[in-house]
Amino acid sequence: MSVSPARQGVSPTTRAEVREEAKRKHRAVLQALTGLLLGMFVSMLANTVVSTSLPVIISDLDGDQAAFTWVVTATLLATAVSTPVWGKLADLLNRKVLIQLALIIFIVASAAAGFAHNTDWLIAMRVIQGIGAGGLGALTQIVMADIISPRERGRYMGLFGAVMALSTVGGPLIGGVITDTVNWRWNFYVAVPLAAVALFMIQKTLHLPPLKKRTVQIDYAGIVLLSASVSCLLIWVSLVGSDFGWASAATAWMVGGSLLGLAAFVFVELKAPEPLIPLTLFRNRTFTFSVIGSLSVGVAMFGTTVFLSQYMQLARGASATMSGLMTIPMMAGLLIISTLVGRWITKSGKWKAYVVIGSVLLTVGLVLMGTIEYDTAFWLVSLYMFLLGAGVGMVMQNLVLVVQNDVPTRDLGVASSSINFFRTIGGTVGVSALGAVLATQVTDRLAEKQGELLAAITALGAEGQDAAASLASGTIPNVNSLPESVRLIVESVYGSSVAHIFLVAAPLGLLTLLAVLFLPNLPLGSMTRHEKMQAEESAAAPAGGAETVAAVSEEAAGQSPEVPSGRDVPSGKDNG
Structure with a gap:
């Protein structure tokens, strides 16, 4: 038997008003x-457009495997170091100006990278790119929390998924076509006109609620100590075993200096009035286990996927354009599944089961990718990539979501950026360490096949001498220019070597699973950051009555109120 609206205690007029209010807030x-999505698209396009072209770029600039790794590592290193700085500034200063500044830094450095005539200049520009990327990654998450509640966040993940799909899939394809038909340098210039439009749109459309005024005290000592310590440690990770030994004076100085610097950083943070990373956050179980999960998922996301272009081009002989097409299954898994899961989370309010399943898929995907060879059926490789991408998509953004849902509003910016920071640290260490493992594996496997190579080169005569010179140079070879008999050997070496690094990374998938299993299964709140701050202030005020306290208690329990609060994204003067 149906019950009329009047019997339910809600009049038809009130229901219509509720729907209209919800539509207004949605608009x-x-x-x-709008501007935020365009800015995110531009930054991602500027990064992804060169991903499939890196083997060609490094070969053209006479770089080796170490240079290839450092072109990626430099960006991740700068992103990692700058992310908590941007996050802390977002808790203190105008977030809109900060995100525009980050976009300008990123795009100027990207354009400057197009003038590179050696890998040193390219790496230097990638460092500056990383500084901008750290701001864009952290500030996007923080601004989302300003205007969208945790419970409603999944509703809008489809938009972010569409932008990510367009940039992560379209970027490599555009980059491949530009590299194959024009010149790889234009990959770095392509996003500049779009950046100008993005800056205008952010200025025009992004209006953020103001933060509560408080004294701005920037933790300069913390910034310097964290940057120096983390940089020194990550540089050591990338150079040890090749430039110097594990048990060497250089190792002792670099590791000892890093540990001493981190100890000093902890001491400074305990005393600082506005610490860069408030250490009290680690008392929060959600934050602590999300940090552990982010470290390991960062290795899986950055430390393995960055070498997929090498697998496609050096193990399967694909062109830059084709290698972009061939990595679509992983991006499809990440984007499709993350979008669907976001909607399911908004509908049900439940998140933990999805994160646990994602961790399982992540681990299984890494193990399966560890079985591939240069001649593995591509449909099978595609399935493995899809599973790996689905696992990353279900875990990565949801770890930020649950942290934003549980930390105090005062520290939301620095907590969000800290998760991004530790994920990027994991990715940077992963790229450096796995890059070193890959270089060692390639060298060892080529040595094992020395007899086959000599036989193939000898049989080719003069043509074989050119191939031998190319392999002996130590630079990344252009496999398509090698004679077929030599090419097959090189492809088999790179195929098995890339598979090995996935196996090395697989145990970290288990670490992610353990971390998310220990996350408190808290319900998602229904207030934006601004609304929650107002509710907390009202509850703390002496005049706050039982009704206000009850409303805050309802939010803490993750219950969505029947009627929208009426608070909205202000369209007036932007003080945020």
Whole structure:
């Protein structure tokens, strides 16, 4: 038997008003996200457009495997070091200006990288790119928390998924076509006109609620100590075993200096009035286990996928354009599944089961990718990539979501950026360490096949001498220019070597699973950051009555109120 609205205690007029209010808030959020989404698209395009071209770029600049690794590592290193700085600044200063500044830094450095005539200049520009990328990654998450509640966040993940799909899939394809038909340098210039539009749109459409005024005290000592310590440690990870030994004076100085610097950083943070990373956050179980999960998922995401272009081009002989097409299954898994899961989380309010399943898929995907060879059926490689991408997509963004849901609003910016920071640290260590493992594996496997190579080169005569000179140079070879008999040997070496690094990374998938299993299964809140701050202030005020306290208690329990609060993204003067 149906029950009339009047019997339910809600009049038809009130229901219509509720629907209209919800639609109005939805339109306001979409308007606020327009410039932000375009800025995110530009930054991602500028990064992904060169991903499939890196083997060609490094070969053209006479770089070796170490240079290839450092071109990626330099960006990740700068992103990691700058991310908590941007996050802390977002808790203190105008977030809109900060995100525009980050976009300008990123795009100027990207354009400057197009003028590179050696790998040193390219790596230097990638460092500056990383500084901008750290801001864009952290600030996007923080701004989302400003205007969208944790419970409603999944509703809008489809938009972010579409932008990610367009940039992560379209970027490598555009980059491949530009590299194959024009010149790889234009990969670095392509996003500049779009960046100008993005800056205008952010200025026009993004209006953020102001933060509560507080004294701005920047933790300069913390910034210097963290940057120096982490940089020194990550540089050591990338150079040990090749430039110097594990048990050497250089190792002692670099590791000892890093540990001493980190100890000093902890001491400074305990005393600083506005610490760069408030160590009290680690008392929060959600934050602590999310940090552990982010470290390991960072290795899986950055430390393995960055070498997929090498697998496609050096183990399967694909062109830059084709290698972009061939990595679509992983991106499809990440984007499709993350979008669907976001909607399911908004609908049900439950998140933990999805994160646990994602951790399982991540581990299984890494193990399966560890079985591939240069001649493995591509449909099978595609299935493995899809599973790996689905696992990353279900875990990565949801770890930020659950942290934003549980930490105090005062520290939301620094907590969000800290998760990104530790994920990027994991990725940077992963790229450096796995890059060193890959270089060692390639060298060892080529040595094992020395007899086959000599036989193939000898049989080719003069043509074989050119191939031998190319392999002996130590630079990344252009496999398509090698004679077929030599090419097959090189492809088999790179195929098995890349598979080996996935197996090395697989145990970290288990670490992610353990971390998310220990996460407290808290319900998702229904207030934006601004609304929650107002509710907390009202509850703390002496005049706050039982009704306000009850409303805050309802939010803490993750219950969504029947009628929208009426608070919206202000369209007036932006003080945020």
